[in-house]
Amino acid sequence: MNNFIYDLSTKIYFGKGQIENLPTEIKKHGTKVLFLYGKNSIKKIGLYDEAIKLLNKNNIEFVELAGVDPNPRLSTVKEGSRLCRENNLDFILAIGGGSTIDCAKAIAVDVFYEGDTWNDLYKFGKVDTIKKVLPVGSILTLAATGSEMNRNTVISNEETEEKYGLGCDLLKPKFSILDPTYTFSVPKNQTAAGCADILSHLFEQYFNPIKKGFVSARIGEAIMKTVIEYARIALKEPDNYEARANLMWAGTVALNGTASAGKPGDWSVHGMEHELSAKYDITHGVGLAILTPRWMEYVMNDENVYRLADYARNVWGSREEDDKAAAKEGIAKTKDFFLSLGIPMTLKEVGINEDRLAEMAKKATEFYKIGAMKNMDWQDVYNIYKMSL
Amino acid sequence: MNNFIYDLSTKIYFGKGQIENLPTEIKKHGTKVLFLYGKNSIKKIGLYDEAIKLLNKNNIEFVELAGVDPNPRLSTVKEGSRLCRENNLDFILAIGGGSTIDCAKAIAVDVFYEGDTWNDLYKFGKVDTIKKVLPVGSILTLAATGSEMNRNTVISNEETEEKYGLGCDLLKPKFSILDPTYTFSVPKNQTAAGCADILSHLFEQYFNPIKKGFVSARIGEAIMKTVIEYARIALKEPDNYEARANLMWAGTVALNGTASAGKPGDWSVHGMEHELSAKYDITHGVGLAILTPRWMEYVMNDENVYRLADYARNVWGSREEDDKAAAKEGIAKTKDFFLSLGIPMTLKEVGINEDRLAEMAKKATEFYKIGAMKNMDWQDVYNIYKMSL
Numbered sequence: 082m083n084n085f086i087y088d089l090s091t092k093i094y095f096g097k098g099q100i101e102n103l104p105t106e107i108k109k110h111g112t113k114v115l116f117l118y119g120k121n122s123i124k125k126i127g128l129y130d131e132a133i134k135l136l137n138k139n140n141i142e143f144v145e146l147a148g149v150d151p152n153p154r155l156s157t158v159k160e161g162s163r164l165c166r167e168n169n170l171d172f173i174l175a176i177g178g179g180s181t182i183d184c185a186k187a188i189a190v191d192v193f194y195e196g197d198t199w200n201d202l203y204k205f206g207k208v209d210t211i212k213k214v215l216p217v218g219s220i221l222t223l224a225a226t227g228s229e230m231n232r233n234t235v236i237s238n239e240e241t242e243e244k245y246g247l248g249c250d251l252l253k254p255k256f257s258i259l260d261p262t263y264t265f266s267v268p269k270n271q272t273a274a275g276c277a278d279i280l281s282h283l284f285e286q287y288f289n290p291i292k293k294g295f296v297s298a299r300i301g302e303a304i305m306k307t308v309i310e311y312a313r314i315a316l317k318e319p320d321n322y323e324a325r326a327n328l329m330w331a332g333t334v335a336l337n338g339t340a341s342a343g344k345p346g347d348w349s350v351h352g353m354e355h356e357l358s359a360k361y362d363i364t365h366g367v368g369l370a371i372l373t374p375r376w377m378e379y380v381m382n383d384e385n386v387y388r389l390a391d392y393a394r395n396v397w398g399s400r401e402e403d404d405k406a407a408a409k410e411g412i413a414k415t416k417d418f419f420l421s422l423g424i425p426m427t428l429k430e431v432g433i434n435e436d437r438l439a440e441m442a443k444k445a446t447e448f449y450k451i452g453a454m455k456n457m458d459w460q461d462v463y464n465i466y467k468m469s470l
Numbered sequence: 471m472n473n474f475i476y477d478l479s480t481k482i483y484f485g486k487g488q489i490e491n492l493p494t495e496i497k498k499h500g501t502k503v504l505f506l507y508g509k510n511s512i513k514k515i516g517l518y519d520e521a522i523k524l525l526n527k528n529n530i531e532f533v534e535l536a537g538v539d540p541n542p543r544l545s546t547v548k549e550g551s552r553l554c555r556e557n558n559l560d561f562i563l564a565i566g567g568g569s570t571i572d573c574a575k576a577i578a579v580d581v582f583y584e585g586d587t588w589n590d591l592y593k594f595g596k597v598d599t600i601k602k603v604l605p606v607g608s609i610l611t612l613a614a615t616g617s618e619m620n621r622n623t624v625i626s627n628e629e630t631e632e633k634y635g636l637g638c639d640l641l642k643p644k645f646s647i648l649d650p651t652y653t654f655s656v657p658k659n660q661t662a663a664g665c666a667d668i669l670s671h672l673f674e675q676y677f678n679p680i681k682k683g684f685v686s687a688r689i690g691e692a693i694m695k696t697v698i699e700y701a702r703i704a705l706k707e708p709d710n711y712e713a714r715a716n717l718m719w720a721g722t723v724a725l726n727g728t729a730s731a732g733k734p735g736d737w738s739v740h741g742m743e744h745e746l747s748a749k750y751d752i753t754h755g756v757g758l759a760i761l762t763p764r765w766m767e768y769v770m771n772d773e774n775v776y777r778l779a780d781y782a783r784n785v786w787g788s789r790e791e792d793d794k795a796a797a798k799e800g801i802a803k804t805k806d807f808f809l810s811l812g813i814p815m816t817l818k819e820v821g822i823n824e825d826r827l828a829e830m831a832k833k834a835t836e837f838y839k840i841g842a843m844k845n846m847d848w849q850d851v852y853n854i855y856k857m858s859l
Binding site for chain 1: 471472473474475476477478479481482483484485486487488650681682683684685686688689691692693695696699700711712715716719720723728731732
């Protein structure tokens with residue numbers, strides 16, 4: 082196993098009714114809150130009213146900022162940090178899915194950052210220059226990104242058509258409230274895309290030809306099996322608590338460091354997908370689902386096939402004795418699974434044609450080749466995009 | 471899934487050479503240290519010298535207390551807390567296995583506790599009366615108890631021949647340093663007992679007839695598979711880094727809340743074993759290994775057999791289609807596995823005969839019936855002890 086530091090400082094309140102802990106938790110960290118959310122869904126489910134009522138009852142001041150988009154934008158981040166500075170806000174409460182939480186983290190950095198946030202931090206990764214951030218807390222409404230318990234944020238710059246991630250320990254939420262009932266009303270397509278996102282996080286940490294970190298690989302498989310078990314149940318029975326709860330917790334554990342502890346990963350599919358959603362604003366989870374089986378097929382070779390075979394046997398129960406045959410079965414089942422969730426499984430279906438494939442492939446490999454199962458240059462990425470049309 | 475709070479505040483430094491972080495971490499929490507360890511093993515492997523050198527070089531004062539026993543004793547706890555008070559120590563560094571870390575936690579409580587520690591806290595569980603404790607940090611030298619990342623301590627009272635656990639959030643170590651090379655020299659019998667202890671923790675969280683917490687059950691299986699994969703390798707090749715590393719991390723994740731999140735457990739085998747080691751001072755992991763397969767056999771019924779069958783299929787790869795047949799295969803494989811590690815698998819082999827079985831069975835069920843797979847009274851416990859002779 083590789084050396085690692087495991088430091089999960091976010092306190093999780095999981096389960097029905099846990100919102101009652103909101104005022105106490107906010108008061109530990111701040112006094113005047115940026116109340117950040119996306120569109121109207123939190124109003125439809127009554128969560129908006131519930132949270133506002135708790136803040137008012139506990140005399141916690143706040144300023145609202147609504148309208149965070151999926152693939153959250155740099156312009157929203159800038160607006161949020163302006164609001165924080167102008168109103169002397171000292172805490173950010175994100176209510177929503179990963180986009181809202183990512184946006185909150187990005188605001189938390191931008192408030193104090195004196196350089197060019199986009200270029201310094203997102204594009205060139207000078208994370209060490211971050212000295213101070215606002216504390217963030219979250220109430221999660223979508224099982225997907227894991228942002229509720231990790232150090233990462235991904236932001237899109239709509240002007241430059243770029244999308245980059247940033248990771249910094251200071252950005253871990255102080256607390257996150259995970260109440261599965263808030264996800265009962267998530268529409269089918271978003272539920273499906275969220276499940277694809279969770280699986281993709283697990284794949285990125287799992288797939289690597291180096292045989293290190295058995296325990297983390299097995300834990301990754303355990304969470305994959307959970308998503309596979311409950312995704313279809315949640316689509317059929319949107320208010321099945323056990324299904325929603327397992328998916329919600331799966332999404333959190335999938336990307337809080339537990340499935341990667343001491344284990345090298347791959348992360349090329351995310352790199353490839355970020356180009357798609359930066360240029361075409363498609364749903365991140367859908368882009369990941371489309372690319373994943375093609376990527377698996379493309380990168381498979383004699384050295385790494387054992388890992389794909391492990392995946393097929395341990396996650397999908399393949400009984401093929403030959404590694405290559407097992408791997409192929411696993412890849413086919415992966416694609417079938419995404420199809421069974423109703424995810425459009427070609428780029429064309431989401432409005433992407435051949436036009437900008439080469440441009441995106443070059444951008445995805447602008448700074449270095451990507452991936453560990455196969456270290457890929459732009460031509461490789463281009464080939465995978467083509468296979469995905 | 472049941473509601474839960476997940477709050478893993480212990481910072482883990484995992485891997486070779488991580489001891490370099492010791493001075494910085496201590497200085498975050500204290501200035502004058504109780505340096506606590508067991509027998510001579512940390513001297514043999516050079517860890518004692520290494521730690522002392524780091525403390526001296528960084529001008530961190532300390533007072534030594536050596537001689538913590540396996541099944542750590544209340545008398546040592548009392549001696550430690552006296553040392554802390556007399557020398558105004560403000561931090562406890564535990565170097566050793568679970569016994570030393572448990573002892574450190576117990577000292578951390580006893581230093582400030584004004585009531586009768588044993589009766590109030592261990593025997594009658596009035597944990598809310600704990601208001602203040604000393605901060606604890608650890609350097610782990612044995613893969614077993616998980617105490618390095620949790621809120622629990624188990625202490626033996628040699629005068630009353632009692633052994634009880636205590637759990638309190640304040641007792642989570644501030645940091646733990648997990649360097650697998652420190653476990654290279656752990657003798658075969660202790661390595662085996664440690665593996666049995668880890669498996670038993672997983673069993674206690676896993677076995678329950680209620681179908682809740684799929685994801686945590688699967689994660690439990692993942693860690694079980696890790697122990698099974700690497701225990702025999704570590705016995706054959708004591709300095710196999712990957713084996714020792716996987717076992718070490720398995721022991722930590724096995725009992726830090728991840729395998730029980732939202733999921734009810736059982737915990738009766740620990741209750742039964744504590745009587746054995748309280749009365750006969752046997753190795754805890756050995757006692758657990760002896761009782762486990764007999765307990766599985768004894769409690770199996772129509773309602774819970776599916777869980778034993780899941781265990782057999784997912785952990786041992788059983789292909790029996792009938793639940794009962796699969797369960798029996800899993801139980802047999804569990805016993806065979808412990809035997810293959812060289813663990814004495816009868817009570818007689820560890821010096822326990824019929825004499826005190828009834829007394830221990832009554833004591834184990836003194837306050838309430840124990841267990842969830844089957845809720846057991848003293849007669850049930852007595853029957854399992856008898857089966858284990």
